Amino acid sequence: MSSRDRPAAVLFDMDGTLVDTEGLWWDACAEVARGLGSPLGEADREALSGLPVEDAAAYVLRGSDAAPGRRAVEAMLMDAFTSRLEGGVTPLPGAVTLLEALNAAGIPAGLVSASPRPVVDLVLGTVGGHRFRLSLAAGDSARNKPAPDPYLDAAARLGVDPGACVAIEDSPTGVASARSAGCAVIAVGPWMSGVNGMSGVTAVPTLECVDLPLLRRLVSCP
Secondary structure, three states: OOOOHOOOOOEEEEOOEEEHHHHHHHHHHHHHHHHHHOOOHHHHHHHHHHOOOOHHHHHHHHHOOOOOOOOOOOOOOOHHHHHHOOOOOOOOOOOHHHHHHHHOOOOOOEEEEOOOOHHHHHHHHHHOHHHEEEEEEEOOOOOOOOOHHHHHHHHHHHHHHHHOOOOOOOOOHEEEEEEEOEEEEEEOOHHHHHHHOOOOEEOOHHHHHHHHHHHHHHHOOO
């Protein structure tokens, strides 16, 4: 089997892709925004999905007359989010099965998250840090998603070509990051069906639909 008949690595987003944290993140953002006098509505939920905390803080501050400063709002968001994470998180359907299949096949798995390191480490304690060859968090790259830096850095640290990697994402921000890095992309979740037909992106409803044959097809040479 040639090196291009299998991914050099599979790089996973974390929140909303591997673990069910999107609702917790939304609740944290909504709580902080209410406290600042600028309550969020359902239309804001998608806009906040996948955003790094610094961008989420700027978003929350847009409609607020209060001015605690972006750094203070970042800290408020992380406090609200981590307090919810400490209650436990649930791996999404298919996540553990896929990680175990990659391990059995000798394909490295990497975690590429826009969340800060304390959040990543909390989640790794649930999913199992031993299942990942590496993990990148916010601040580990010069720029966060949607810039390509996190995926380029993950590939570089693994010593592989990003074009031979598959990235698995659940948000437009993450898809843009992985695509601009040159990775093949799997977009997970029913609302991600809108990316079908986008060059280099395959949409699936859940991780239960992702298996080794699909991963091989995405990187195999014609």
